[in-house]
Amino acid sequence: MLGRQWLRTVQPASRSRNMLKHRGGVLPLHRTPNRWRRQMLGIQHQRPVQHANRSRCMLKRRGGGYHSIALRTDGTVRCWGKNDMYQCKTPTLGPCSRVAAGGDHTMAIHSNGLVRCWGDWHYDQCSTPANLGTCSSIAGGLYHSIALRTDGAVRCWGYYNYDQCSTPVDLGTCSSVAAGLYHSIAIQRIRCTSDLNHDNQVNGADLGVLLGQWATSGGATGADINADGTVNGADLGLILGTWGPCPN
Ligand SMILES: [Ca+2]
Ligand SMILES: [Ca+2]
Numbered sequence: 001m002l003g004r005q006w007l008r009t010v011q012p013a014s015r016s017r018n019m020l021k022h023r024g025g026v027l028p029l030h031r032t033p034n035r036w037r038r039q040m041l042g043i044q045h046q047r048p049v050q051h052a053n054r055s056r057c058m059l060k061r062r063g064g065g066y067h068s069i070a071l072r073t074d075g076t077v078r079c080w081g082k083n084d085m086y087q088c089k090t091p092t093l094g095p096c097s098r099v100a101a102g103g104d105h106t107m108a109i110h111s112n113g114l115v116r117c118w119g120d121w122h123y124d125q126c127s128t129p130a131n132l133g134t135c136s137s138i139a140g141g142l143y144h145s146i147a148l149r150t151d152g153a154v155r156c157w158g159y160y161n162y163d164q165c166s167t168p169v170d171l172g173t174c175s176s177v178a179a180g181l182y183h184s185i186a187i188q189r190i191r192c193t194s195d196l197n198h199d200n201q202v203n204g205a206d207l208g209v210l211l212g213q214w215a216t217s218g219g220a221t222g223a224d225i226n227a228d229g230t231v232n233g234a235d236l237g238l239i240l241g242t243w244g245p246c247p248n
Contacts, residue, residue: 064081064087064101064102064103064104064105064106064140065082065101065102065103065104065142066081066082066104067079067080067081067082067083067087067088067101067104067106068080068081068101069088069099069100069101069106069108070099071096071097071098071099071108074095075094075095075096075097075111076093076095076096077090077093077096077099077108078090079106082104084104085104085105085119085120086118086119087101087104087105087106087118087119087120088106088119089118089119090106090118091116091118093108093110093116094110094111095110095111096108096109096110096111097109097110097111097113098136098137098138099138100138100139100140100145101140102119102120102125102140102141102142102143102144102145102158102179103120103140103141103142103143103181104119104120105117105118105119105120105121105125105126105140105145106118106119106140107138107139107140107145107147108138109135109136109137109138112134113133113134113135113136113150114132114134114135115128115132115135115138115147116128117145120143122143123143123144123158123159124157124158124159125140125141125143125144125145125157125158125159126145126158127157127158128145128147128157129155129157132147132149132155133149133150133151134149134150135147135148135149135150135155136148136149136150137176137177138177139177139178139179139184140179141158141159141164141179141180141181141182141183141184142159142181142182143158143159144156144157144158144159144160144164144165144179144184145157145158145179146165146177146178146179146184146186147177148174148175148176148177148186151173152172152173152174152175152189153173153174154167154171154174154177154186155167156184159182162182162183164179164180164182164183164184165184167184167186171186171188172188172189172191173188173189174186174187174188174189175187175188175189189246189247190246190247192242192246192247193222193225193238194206194225194238194239194241194242195246196209196210196221196222196223196225197209200245200246201244201245201246202239202242202243202244202245202246203243203244206239207236207239209221209223210223210225210231210235210236210239213231214231214232215230215231215232216230216231217229217230217231218230218231218235223235225238225239226238
């Protein structure tokens with residue numbers, strides 16, 4: 001059955017170590033590397049047997065191509081499985097708050113919010129952007145990485161031949177990120193139109209902005225919330241009606 005199926009493969013022209021030999025075109029499925037075939041067919045690979053004393057301490061677990069990573073409740077990180085790209089050579093980290101695993105790379109968010117990455121560097125999937133800042137969520141694709149900054153902005157780096165890191169310009173602030181083999185996902189925050197100063201709260205500061213623009217068109221402040229051309233009582237009603245934290 002497998003021999004009759006075909007898998008389209010497109011691979012970059014250069015990858016020196018651990019190179020996948022097929023560089024584009026169509027291959028019979030039975031000739032594709034086991035790893036691709038399993039991934040395309042949705043077959044989960046067999047994971048290493050988990051040691052009993054690990055499970056008692058696990059806060060979160062993530063699985064990469066052939067390795068697994070766990071975050072213990074004390075913030076320490078444990079990794080096991082395939083280590084040919086040093087994906088389980090966990091650096092000295094200190095306590096972490098999140099972990100993630102890509103194809104052959106591993107990621108963690110340190111307790112100070114900074115992202116660390118180790119393992120396969122062939123596609124710069126571990127070249128964490130210098131201006132990344134603090135992050136609240138991370139995810140690893142097959143050869144790329146994605147992070148959610150604490151201000152809700154999304155950053156992506158690594159392999160991008162399928163535009164998996166072409167973050168949409170109108171994405172805005174997000175609440176969560178995830179990664180597939182060759183694609184990325186972000187959950188966009190619901191726009192909070194009454195939050196005129198963009199601090200994720202509808203409060204007195206926004207009321208001040210509105211009153212400062214009273215009877216005008218609102219201009220760049222966005223104080224004309226209902227877009228009827230004038231900052232008026234209708235906009236005041238919208239602010240009072242959505243008073244409090246913006247929804248995530
Ligand atoms: Ca506000
Ligand atoms: Ca209005």
